[in-house]
Amino acid sequence: MSQQTVLRCIDDIQAFEQIPLSERQLPETTYEALRQGAAINPDAPALSFFLSASAMRAPYTLTHAQLMGRITQTANALRRLGLQRNEVAAYILPNMPETHFSIWGGSAAGGILAINPLIEAGQMADLLNAAGVKILITLEQSPGSDIWEKASQAAAKVPGLERILLCNFASYVMGDGVWPNGPDLPPVAARIEGRDITITRLLDEIAAENAKDINFALPGPDDISTMLCTGGTTGLPKIVSRTHFGEVYNSWCPSLFVGQDNVGPGTTALCGLPLFHTNAMLVTGLLPWMHGGHVVLATPSGYRGEGVIAGFWEMVEHYGITSFSGVPTIYGALLQVPHKGRDLSSMRFAACGAAPMPVELFNSFVSETGVSIVEAYGMTEGVLASSMNPAETDAPRIGSIGLRFPYQDMRIGILNDRDEFERWAEVDEAGVIFITGPNVFDGYLIEEQNRGIWLEHDGKRWFNTGDLARQDAEGYFWMTGRKKELIIRGGHNIDPKIVEEAMHKHDAVAMAAVVARPDAKVGEVPVMYYQKASGMDVDKDDLAEFAQIHVPERAAVPKDFICLDALPLTAVGKIHKVTLNMMEIERAIRVEAQSAAAEIETLEVVQDASRGIVAKVCVKSGREGLNRALGNFAFNVDLN
Structure with missing residues (x-):
């Protein structure tokens, strides 16, 4: 695999696929990918962490060799504590180094379930029970955090839970990794009422473990690595299991669109998204580390942390940040932070996913900061991403979700009124996105949630994403809406x-x-x-x-x-939410028109065959102000 491989168009992708994926010599597991990345320069910084934005100049830093050692120790400790290959551990943690130890050490020893620490205790219990969790890694009781209160309530309702491992912020109070194995803390006092669950501290458990090698057989490429939650988490939770090779493949693909040199040695990615989410875990985790890069973990709360957004450009300058990943709201917030006089020359690209980027916001951010934005599309069921815009292009297609990843097929399907597949779409014809490839999961953990999500066609098994899009003649995909209701x-x-x-x-x-x-x-x-x-x-x-x-x-x-x-109802009596969505778009336009002192002559929200829902607006006056205001939204508008 050439270090200079950069895919710029669909022809590049098709040419790249002439060499089979099996001959690309990718690591088969996330542990092997991390180990290969660490071997590039073991003494280079791999992970820098600080508790608060005010402490960002005094981080706790691990080299690649040290990080790999902690991950290995965690894997060995979890296996010693009884976690077997087909069993599951879970973590309920904020962003901190131990979260990464748990993710990658846990996935080497068994499966590791990520749980959002912001959800309620009852939801946590549902997820822990659904996955059959044996070991839970969570935050010790800490000022300003209710994670332990909720996690302990949840743990009391999980009969199969045998052990809890606690993490503590005390290791990082002084910065610079003063305590390599954790400070001297009083004995663990935490208990689970009515349950006999052994509770110890993670750093204590891993301190004496072998840091050089795994003490047991490594997982295989098709073994479960991480398990993430998607959609709603009430009642029957939707849990997505991803394989080791699926995560390696899907963390490798983005480097082909931005260039391995932009994620490898000498580069630094800033992580501000939560580590229970696949974007933070892979884009600002496995992706840079498997290429020898550096990750800055910006406070336990990431972008939500006090002072992180306000100090973002200072962090970019201080650490020489080369990339970061965010959602549109983060870009909007960053535009409000002064950056004049800051040296932003290290920045090579910024990634945006999770939601469509409004055109006005995209243009404003690039114009104001000089930082290019790479938009992508993906979902947890596809590990991370399925399509991406090339970073090196003379004509960025603002609003497009990009070209499909190599070795993964992505097509637009036309469904009938009963949601049954009829045919593949023509060029620029809107339909539902289907994906198939090495990154696509095998199904939700709860079997009944798998009804209607698969299409057996062309000798392949396709996943119905529920997202609506079209594909143009050059291979670029454009979102037109969401059939699913998230x-x-x-x-x-x-x-x-x-x-x-x-x-x-x-x-x-x-x-x-x-x-x-x-x-x-x-x-x-x-x-x-x-x-x-x-x-x-x-x-x-x-x-x-x-x-x-x-x-x-x-x-x-x-x-x-x-x-x-x-x-409003459909012909078969279902609530027709598209009508309600159209009503909300009309409402938003009228509110913005009033704020912009624009006078609307006619306004019609319609379904377009290739673009999905489109608002057609004719204005008598105030067109420029209304156009600027509507550029902050992601829906389609024709303004005349």
């Missing part, structure tokens, strides 16, 4: 079903439908349309109070409640 709020996925299930418990709600409201700051927020039960009455304040109590995710609580005499 709402993406600041990069956080919200499943409307968890809100609808909660709100249907209200006596006055006969029927509820939760959809996305376009939002210039966070992309989308949830709102609820509803029909009242016969003879009942209810107001917004009552529903809002009920939602605060009963909706299990804070981010999922609707921002508005709209009563309709009748919700």
Whole structure:
């Protein structure tokens, strides 16, 4: 594999595929990928971590050799503590070095389940039980954090849980890795009420383990590496299991679009996204490390940490950051932080995924900072990404999700009214994205969740992503909407079903439908349309109070409640959410027009065959201001 390989067009991809993937000599497991990356320059910095933005100049730093040693020790400790190949450990942690020890050491010893520390205890218990977790790694009781309180409540409801390993921030208070194996702390006092679960500290358990080699047989390429949660996490959780080779392959592919030299030795990626998410785990983890790069882990809360956004450009200058990954809301926030006078010359690219980037935001960021943005598309079920825009191009296609990855097929399918596959789409014809390849998962852990997600066609097994797009004549994909109903709020996925299930418990709600409201700051927020039960009455304040109590995710609580005499229905009686989405787009345009003092002559929101939902707006006055305002949204607008 040439270090200079950079894919710039679909012809490059097809030519690249003439050599079979099996001959590319990729590592078969994430552990081997990390070990090969560490061998490039063992003494170079691999991971720098600081507890707060104010301490960013005094980080705790591990070299590649030290990081590899900690990962190896963690794997050996977990195996000694009883974790076997087909068993599962889990972590409920903020961003910290131990999180990476747990991810990569855990995936070497068995499977490792990532759980969002922001969810509620009941959801944590559901996930732990669904995956059959044997060992839990979580944060010791810490000031300013409720992770232990929730994790301990969850642990009490997991019969198969045998051991808990605690992590502690005390190791990092002084910076510069003062305590290589952790400070002298008092004995663990934590207990799980009513349960006999052994609780010790992770660093204590790994301190005496072999740091040079794994003490057991390495996993195979098809063995489970990490397990991540997707969509809603209430009731039956959707857990995605990914293989070792799938993660290696999918962490290698982005380097072909940005160039290995931009992620390898001498480069530094900043991680601000949470490590329970595949983007942070791989784009700012396995990807740079397997090429010998450096990762800066910016506080336990990442971009949410106090002072991180405000000090971002200072971090770029101080560390010579070459790349970072974020969602559109992060780019919007960074534009508000002064950067004049800062040396940003180290920056080579910034990656954006999770939600479409508004054109106005894209152009403003590139113009203001000089940093190029590489947009991509992916999902947890495809490990990380399925398509990406080339970093080296004279004509960036703003709004496109890019070209498919090599060795992974990605096509647009046309479905009938019963969601049955009819045919592949023509050029520029909108349909549903299907993917197949070495990165695609084998199915959700809960078998009943796999109904209707697969298409057996052309001798291949295709995953129905539920996302809507078209592919142009040059091979680029363009999103046109989402057939699946997830709402993406600041990069956080919200499943409307968890809100609808909660709100249907209200006596006055006969029927509820939760959809996305376009939002210039966070992309989308949830709102609820509803029909009242016969003879009942209810107001917004009552529903809002009920939602605060009963909706299990804070981010999922609707921002508005709209009563309709009748919700729009399909021919088979399902709620037609597309109609509600179109109503929300019209509402957003009228709100922005009022703010921009623009006068609208006509406004129609329609379904376009190639672009999905499109708002057609004719204005009498104030066109320039309205155009600028609507550029902050990701929906399609034709403004005349």
